[in-house]
Amino acid sequence: MALDIDKRETDSSWMVKAKGDVDLYTSPALRGVILKLLAKGDKALGVDLSEVLYMDSSGVATLVEGLKVANNAKTGFFLTAPSESVMKVLQLARLDAVFEIRNSV
Amino acid sequence: MALDIDKRETDSSWMVKAKGDVDLYTSPALRGVILKLLAKGDKALGVDLSEVLYMDSSGVATLVEGLKVANNAKTGFFLTAPSESVMKVLQLARLDAVFEIRNSV
Amino acid sequence: MKRPDLHLEFRSDPKLLSCVRALTRRYLEDLGVDAERAGNVVLAVDEACTNAIRHSYGGRRDRKLAITIRPNADFIEFELCDNGVPARADQVMRKELNPCDPSNLKPGGLGIPFIYKAFDEVAFVPGKARGNRVRMRLRRQE
Amino acid sequence: MKRPDLHLEFRSDPKLLSCVRALTRRYLEDLGVDAERAGNVVLAVDEACTNAIRHSYGGRRDRKLAITIRPNADFIEFELCDNGVPARADQVMRKELNPCDPSNLKPGGLGIPFIYKAFDEVAFVPGKARGNRVRMRLRRQE
Ligand SMILES: Nc1ncnc2c1ncn2[C@@H]1O[C@H](COP(=O)(O)OP(=O)(O)O)[C@@H](O)[C@H]1O
Numbered sequence: 001m002a003l004d005i006d007k008r009e010t011d012s013s014w015m016v017k018a019k020g021d022v023d024l025y026t027s028p029a030l031r032g033v034i035l036k037l038l039a040k041g042d043k044a045l046g047v048d049l050s051e052v053l054y055m056d057s058s059g060v061a062t063l064v065e066g067l068k069v070a071n072n073a074k075t076g077f078f079l080t081a082p083s084e085s086v087m088k089v090l091q092l093a094r095l096d097a098v099f100e101i102r103n104s105v
Numbered sequence: 106m107a108l109d110i111d112k113r114e115t116d117s118s119w120m121v122k123a124k125g126d127v128d129l130y131t132s133p134a135l136r137g138v139i140l141k142l143l144a145k146g147d148k149a150l151g152v153d154l155s156e157v158l159y160m161d162s163s164g165v166a167t168l169v170e171g172l173k174v175a176n177n178a179k180t181g182f183f184l185t186a187p188s189e190s191v192m193k194v195l196q197l198a199r200l201d202a203v204f205e206i207r208n209s210v
Numbered sequence: 211m212k213r214p215d216l217h218l219e220f221r222s223d224p225k226l227l228s229c230v231r232a233l234t235r236r237y238l239e240d241l242g243v244d245a246e247r248a249g250n251v252v253l254a255v256d257e258a259c260t261n262a263i264r265h266s267y268g269g270r271r272d273r274k275l276a277i278t279i280r281p282n283a284d285f286i287e288f289e290l291c292d293n294g295v296p297a298r299a300d301q302v303m304r305k306e307l308n309p310c311d312p313s314n315l316k317p318g319g320l321g322i323p324f325i326y327k328a329f330d331e332v333a334f335v336p337g338k339a340r341g342n343r344v345r346m347r348l349r350r351q352e
Numbered sequence: 353m354k355r356p357d358l359h360l361e362f363r364s365d366p367k368l369l370s371c372v373r374a375l376t377r378r379y380l381e382d383l384g385v386d387a388e389r390a391g392n393v394v395l396a397v398d399e400a401c402t403n404a405i406r407h408s409y410g411g412r413r414d415r416k417l418a419i420t421i422r423p424n425a426d427f428i429e430f431e432l433c434d435n436g437v438p439a440r441a442d443q444v445m446r447k448e449l450n451p452c453d454p455s456n457l458k459p460g461g462l463g464i465p466f467i468y469k470a471f472d473e474v475a476f477v478p479g480k481a482r483g484n485r486v487r488m489r490l491r492r493q494e
Pocket residue numbers: 261262265266295296297298301302317318319320321322323342
């Protein structure tokens with residue numbers, strides 16, 4: 001299943017929106033986009049997960065890696081409106097308190 | 106996948122509503138309900154296919170058998186609001202002109 | 211020959227057909243096959259399985275069926291194998307449907323036409339003593 | 353032993369995991385497993401496959417994986433087999449996750465805990481020379 005990835009710039013941040021399943025096949029593309037935007041280092045990065053209906057541990061690892069890189073660079077990193085199934089996986093991973101989660105898009 | 110089958114009586118007809126996939130596994134149950142109601146012979150019979158998202162040739166055969174029995178008994182027999190995929194199968198079977206198809210439920 | 215993408219063996223139980231359809235549908239969607247063609251192929255694969263259960267195995271639910279999905283440069287090939295009664299060649303030949311005559315309704319006889327309609331190439335290969343292979347090919351359009 | 357309901361062989365290509373998930377999900381739905389448990393099982397099966405592709409096969413996409421789904425009176429059993437590098441027993445032991453320490457973020461190490469979380473019984477059986485079997489059992493609640 002292909003993952004659609006859209007980028008959008010706002011005044012305060014970069015927003016990356018993923019649509020589809022994030023798994024071993026698709027997470028490398030998401031990782032590439034996230035790391036490239038973080039490398040610019042100019043703005044906070046938000047990942048919109050409202051239309052991700054499935055995410056596995058490779059997707060979670062991608063988000064953790066993004067957060068680590070952002071923390072080291074003192075850049076903001078947040079998740080926006082994760083779908084119910086994404087929230088469940090973050091909870092299973094005991095990572096739901098580690099990410100800044102914003103509810104609206 | 107289980108098929109839900111509901112019966113409902115109106116002034117002029119029996120309405121049978123199926124929800125789910127109609128295939129080799131589930132069509133015998135639908136056939137049973139249709140033939141039993143037709144055996145009463147008191148009212149027209151409508152089959153509501155608005156929530157059938159998949160139907161195979163065994164489902165089509167069930168409807169054809171119902172229509173034959175109804176024709177022989179001079180009872181009305183109609184299909185109500187078939188979903189797009191049910192319409193496609195009836196068209197593939199070249200049977201779309203044979204059934205009375207009503208649009209609203 | 212390259213390893214097939216998918217090879218699904220399943221018990222000849224009508225209850226399992228919804229799983230066969232789910233797998234087939236997802237595979238076609240992932241390849242980007244458009245919804246109309248994919249719908250026809252899902253139906254046709256289901257019909258081939260239904261025929262194998264009913265006719266090759268006489269409705270027995272404890273036998274083995276296998277579908278192999280193999281893509282190559284030109285086609286996506288679906289092959290269904292059973293070990294039951296071989297089909298008679300004259301009954302599985304290409305057949306097209308005419309608009310049905312309302313005074314001559316027959317419940318049945320749709321599976322074979324649906325299979326030929328969905329696929330670009332179809333070959334029924336009955337085994338000598340037993341079994342059938344149904345080879346169904348969809349031309350790639352990407 | 354009774355014939356399994358489903359036995360899916362697939363190429364070790366991450367692209368095919370969505371088909372494995374679709375099949376697993378539909379099978380569980382048809383059995384009436386509730387959505388929360390089914391979601392955990394779909395994830396866990398996917399993680400077992402992901403581990404086999406990454407660790408047993410070192411990312412090679414042309415190897416064979418097989419999942420067998422066998423129901424019995426008490427359990428639904430999923431067994432994943434590969435022919436790759438056997439896992440080290442100490443790395444695939446039951447592991448539970450604690451709330452993550454934000455100052456010590458590690459991307460990884462989630463697959464094994466997800467597998468033990470979803471299933472009621474899990475056994476990793478590394479082959480002597482090569483291969484792994486991962487036997488995962490879900491207790492029936494119907
Ligand atoms: N797998 C099979 N094994 C044996 N006979 C078969 C098989 N598939 C089809 N046939 C034969 O072809 C005929 C036409 O099949 P089909 O068009 O699906 O209609 P139906 O199954 O409703 O009779 C069947 O009645 C059967 O005699």
